[in-house]
Amino acid sequence: MSSTKEWNCLGATWLVLTAALIIRLLISSHFLLTPDEANYWQWSRYLDIGYYDHPPMIAWTIRLATSLFGQNEFAVRLPTILGITVTSIYLCMLAARWFSCRCAFHVALLSQVILLLNGSALIATPDGLLLPCWAAACYHAAQALERDQLGQWLLTGIWFGLGLLSKYTMLIFLPSLFFCMLCTGLYRKRLFTYKPWLGLLTGFLLFTPVVLWNSQHDWVTFRHVLFQGGVDNSTFLTLRFIGDFFAGQAALLSPVIFLFILVGWLHGWTSKRLRPGDGPFLIWMSLTGFVVFVLLAFHVRIYGNWPAPAYLTGLVLIAALYSPGQGGTTAQHHRLWNFGIGLAFIISAAIMIQLLYPILPVKVDLDRTARETVGWDKVAAAVDGVVKEMPADTFIFGLRYQFASELAFYMPGQPHTLSINRWSRPNVYDSWFDDKMVIGKDAVGIIEDKIAAVLLSRVFDQVDPPEEIDIYRNSPWFGRELVYTLYLVRCYGFKGGLRWHPRSLHDIRAVGE
Numbered sequence: 001m002s003s004t005k006e007w008n009c010l011g012a013t014w015l016v017l018t019a020a021l022i023i024r025l026l027i028s029s030h031f032l033l034t035p036d037e038a039n040y041w042q043w044s045r046y047l048d049i050g051y052y053d054h055p056p057m058i059a060w061t062i063r064l065a066t067s068l069f070g071q072n073e074f075a076v077r078l079p080t081i082l083g084i085t086v087t088s089i090y091l092c093m094l095a096a097r098w099f100s101c102r103c104a105f106h107v108a109l110l111s112q113v114i115l116l117l118n119g120s121a122l123i124a125t126p127d128g129l130l131l132p133c134w135a136a137a138c139y140h141a142a143q144a145l146e147r148d149q150l151g152q153w154l155l156t157g158i159w160f161g162l163g164l165l166s167k168y169t170m171l172i173f174l175p176s177l178f179f180c181m182l183c184t185g186l187y188r189k190r191l192f193t194y195k196p197w198l199g200l201l202t203g204f205l206l207f208t209p210v211v212l213w214n215s216q217h218d219w220v221t222f223r224h225v226l227f228q229g230g231v232d233n234s235t236f237l238t239l240r241f242i243g244d245f246f247a248g249q250a251a252l253l254s255p256v257i258f259l260f261i262l263v264g265w266l267h268g269w270t271s272k273r274l275r276p277g278d279g280p281f282l283i284w285m286s287l288t289g290f291v292v293f294v295l296l297a298f299h300v301r302i303y304g305n306w307p308a309p310a311y312l313t314g315l316v317l318i319a320a321l322y323s324p325g326q327g328g329t330t331a332q333h334h335r336l337w338n339f340g341i342g343l344a345f346i347i348s349a350a351i352m353i354q355l356l357y358p359i360l361p362v363k364v365d366l367d368r369t370a371r372e373t374v375g376w377d378k379v380a381a382a383v384d385g386v387v388k389e390m391p392a393d394t395f396i397f398g399l400r401y402q403f404a405s406e407l408a409f410y411m412p413g414q415p416h417t418l419s420i421n422r423w424s425r426p427n428v429y430d431s432w433f434d435d436k437m438v439i440g441k442d443a444v445g446i447i448e449d450k451i452a453a454v455l456l457s458r459v460f461d462q463v464d465p466p467e468e469i470d471i472y473r474n475s476p477w478f479g480r481e482l483v484y485t486l487y488l489v490r491c492y493g494f495k496g497g498l499r500w501h502p503r504s505l506h507d508i509r510a511v512g513e
Contacts, residue, residue, distance in 0.1 A: 009101035013108045017088050020112040024081045024122055029074040031355045033409055034372040035402030037124045041066070041076050042405040043428060045416075050213025052220055052428040054126045057166040061129065071414060080128025084121030088112060090135035091316055094142060098278055099320045106323035106337075110315045113345040116252035116308050118352065126167040127305050133163030134173060134309040138285050141177055145187045145281065150195050157199030161206025168225055169309060172289045174200075180284035186277040217431060218511035224426070227508050230300030237298055245297040248304040253311065254347055256340030257318075261286075261311060264318040273321060273328055286314035358473060364481040374483050375471030379446060380410035382469050382488055386444050387411075390490070395438050397445035399452055401427045403486075407446065420445070421500040423455055426509050435496040443491045453489055461493030 033041065043051055043059035044066060050056055061079035069075035088111040096104035111117055120127040137159035144152035163170030181187045181196075190196055214221050250258045265287050268279040289310030293302050320326060324334045353359050354369050364370050387394055396411070398404030401419040408417040418438065419429035447453065447466065456463045466487035473483050502510035 006101040009105045010096070013092055013096075013101065013105045016105070016108040016112055017085055017092075020088075021081065021085045024084075025074070025078075027352065027356060028077040028081060028122065029072060031073070032373045032376050033073055033076060033406070034123060035400075035406055037076055038376075038405035038409045039402055039428075040124055040126075041071075042408055045408075046428075046432055048213065049209035050217070050221060052426065052431065053224060054167055054221075055165045055207075055210050057129050057162070058124065058126045062124065071409075077122065077124045080124050081121055083128040083132045084111070084117055086132035087117070087135040087312070090132065090139045091312060094139050094313075095316045095319060098142070098275070098316075100325070102325040103316075103319050103323060106319040106325075107316055109341055110257065110319060110344075111312075113341060113348055114253050114257055115344070115348045115351060116249075116305065116311070118348045119252070120305060120308055122352065122355075125305070127308055129166035130163055130169060131309055131312065133159050133166055133170060135312050137163060137173055138313055141285075142281060144196070144199070145181070145190060145277070148190060148193065148195060150198070153195040153199035154202055155199075156196075157202035158206065160200070160203035164203065164207040165210065168221075169289075169306065172292055172309070173285075175292075176285045176288035179288060180281055183284070184277055184280045187281075220426070220509070220511060223509050223511070228300075229296060231508055239298070241299075241301045242294075242297045245294070245302050248302075249307065251347075252304050254340060254344035256336065257344055260318040260322055260337075260340060261314045264314060264321050265290075267321060268317050271321060273326060278320075279317070282313040282317040282320075286310050286312065286317065290314075358475045358477070361477040363478060364473065364475070364483050370473055370483050374473050376406040377410045378471060379469055379486060380407050383407055383444055383446065384411050386488060386490060390442055390444060394442045394444060395494075397443050399445060399447040399456075400424055401429050403446045404429065418443075418498065420456075420459065420498055422459065422497045424500065426500040430499045433498055435494075435498055438494050438498075439496055441494050443494060445489055445491065447487045447489055450487060453487070456489060456491055459495050459497035460491040461495065462491070464490040 040058045041062055043056075044063035047059060047063055048056060051059065058079070062076055065075040065078040066072075069078065088108055091107050091111055092104040095107040117131070120131055137156050140152050140155040140159060143149070144156055160170065160173055163173065178191075181191050210221070253261070265283055268274060268283050271279055274282075287310075290307055293307040293310065296302055322329055322333050322337055324337060329337075350360060351369065354362075354367070355373060358367065358370065360367070383396060387396060395418055396404075396407055396415060397418040397420050398407060399420055401421065401424075404417040404419040408414055411417075418433050419427065421427060421430055443460070445456075446469075447456070450466050453463050453466050466489050469486045469488055471483045471485070472480050475481050500509075504510070
């Protein structure tokens with residue numbers, strides 16, 4: 001690091017991370033919240049030590065950010081924007097410590113250009129908080145394995161616990177590190193000391209609030225996670241989802257970077273470019289999680305973002321093996337590497353610009369960014385106009401929890417809204433509201449289709465015919481396009497029926513009243 005070249009690489013690394021952070025901060029307030037983001041913001045208004053879908057870290061950090069910077073898109077997204085920067089810093093620190101500052105520079109580029117991490121950075125989701133915890137836990141675990149210092153094991157446990165408070169995927173960190181230690185001669189003896197186990201205990205102590213909350217709520221979060229994992233599926237083995245899984249991962253990482261990672265997992269075991277122990281650590285801490293999701297993909301559909309933490313040390317691995325400037329790499333490696341970085345950048349940049357303006361020639365029905373970020377302010381304004389014509393105690397609802405959350409964020413005054421979950425799926429609104437709070441009251445709400453008004457007639461004395469709300473966008477390719485149509489309904493005399501009712505008592509999510 002004392003050489004001028006190393007210091008130049010270090011400066012370039014910080015320049016990449018700082019520039020990426022500034023870009024995200026600048027654009028974060030220029031597109032509307034997605035439905036899931038609005039839902040997590042809604043959680044922050046009902047602070048708790050646990051929630052139905054995920055652990056509470058996303059709600060806690062959004063509450064902190066909005067308390068400091070106001071109720072706006074910038075504040076909602078700030079925690080995850082900072083989170084990806086922390087992720088990259090830890091990965092770069094690991095790369096610089098084990099390999100070189102030039103390797104760290106390439107890790108910075110990788111972590112900032114691939115779409116999978118960009119999505120977790122710019123959209124407020126639990127993944128954006130999980131990733132820095134995973135990266136930090138990996139960094140301190142690497143130091144703990146090398147030096148066996150109690151402080152490093154405790155830091156590993158603290159970051160592991162914070163990761164558990166962010167998303168349950170953090171549990172995969174445990175088998176990853178365990179198999180790394182068990183199968184690597186240099187590290188196996190660490191298993192027989194008290195230090196790693198004390199770190200593990202520290203992590204689980206941080207997680208106790210979530211366990212306590214679930215013990216008081218029929219373990220609903222763990223039921224939800226098991227349902228997401230396909231525990232209720234009658235078909236144990238299927239090939240329906242595996243193709244989509246690999247295609248999705250290749251698209252989110254970019255095909256070339258995905259190929260580098262797959263090859264790196266095979267090559268890293270025996271590569272002479274890595275010190276003994278370094279390769280196994282980087283592989284076990286990434287490949288284990290990937291294998292878990294591959295196996296799950298033979299049973300249930302895997303969302304593209306779920307395996308994200310599995311690639312973090314994989315990025316350090318391929319930078320050490322194949323990036324320009326590493327010993328033994330060839331001109332062909334360099335060309336392919338630069339092409340992979342460039343392709344990943346183009347994909348990410350195009351999607352990020354698409355959030356602000358539809359530059360891609362993609363019809364709106366295939367453009368998820370438009371369907372999720374366009375028009376919620378107009379829908380909220382339409383609902384607000386009708387609410388003003390209704391009695392003062394009229395409540396506002398969505399027939400999906402995402403609709404209720406978008407209305408809560410974008411209606412003037414950000415009122416409290418309800419979700420009528422009876423026919424959809426259980427969610428956090430079931431723990432916030434019960435029928436007694438609104439029985440007999442009138443309501444204004446948003447539904448997806450006219451048929452849903454028939455369902456509403458079962459829980460209200462009277463339901464007016466739905467009114468269409470059409471949301472359009474102007475595309476430079478296709479002109480004025482209909483993004484989606486929602487329906488506004490006025491309802492009178494609520495009879496009860498907010499909470500989800502399972503279609504089958506065998507549904508693992510069903511709990512006793």
